[in-house]
Every structure is written in structure tokens, then in C-alpha cells.
Amino acid sequence: MKQELTQDERLPSIVEIEKRLNLRKRVEFLGKVIEEFNALIEDLKVLSKAYERILSNETDLPQDFSLQKISENLIH
Numbered sequence: 001m002k003q004e005l006t007q008d009e010r011l012p013s014i015v016e017i018e019k020r021l022n023l024r025k026r027v028e029f030l031g032k033v034i035e036e037f038n039a040l041i042e043d044l045k046v047l048s049k050a051y052e053r054i055l056s057n058e059t060d061l062p063q064d065f066s067l068q069k070i071s072e073n074l075i076h
Contacts, residue, residue: 012020
């Protein structure tokens with residue numbers, strides 16, 4: 001009867017099995033976080049290139065460029 005109540009030492013304990021399952025869940029979760037982070041990095045690259053183009057276009061504008069001068073020229 002005593003043998004039936006004791007666990008075979010060769011088998012992993014319930015605690016060990018739970019630890020492994022929790023680790024597996026954590027690895028899956030962190031894998032998803034990494035995927036989402038990589039997608040955000042790609043979005044940031046696109047935004048960065050767009051911002052770079054805007055800055056480039058801004059430097060190509062004449063030095064005396066102003067909205068007031070444009071509106072004055074349209075009126076006259």
C-alpha cells in the first residue's frame with residue numbers, strides 16, 4: 001500500500017511539470033511580444049523615411065518663404 005502512495009522518482013513531479021508548462025507559456029508570450037515589437041520597428045522605419053523626406057523638402061524651400069507672403073501675392 002505504501003508503494004502505491006509514493007511517486008516513482010524517475011517521473012517528473014507535478015511542480016516540475018507546472019514549471020515547464022509555465023515556461024512554455026512565457027516563451028510563447030515573449031515570442032509574440034518580439035513579433036509585435038518587430039512590426040512596430042518596421043512602422044517606425046516608414047515614419048522615419050517620411051519625416052526625412054519632409055525635412056528635405058523643407059530645406060528646399062526658399063529662405064524667405066512664408067505663408068504671409070504667399071497670401072499677399074494671391075491678393076495682389
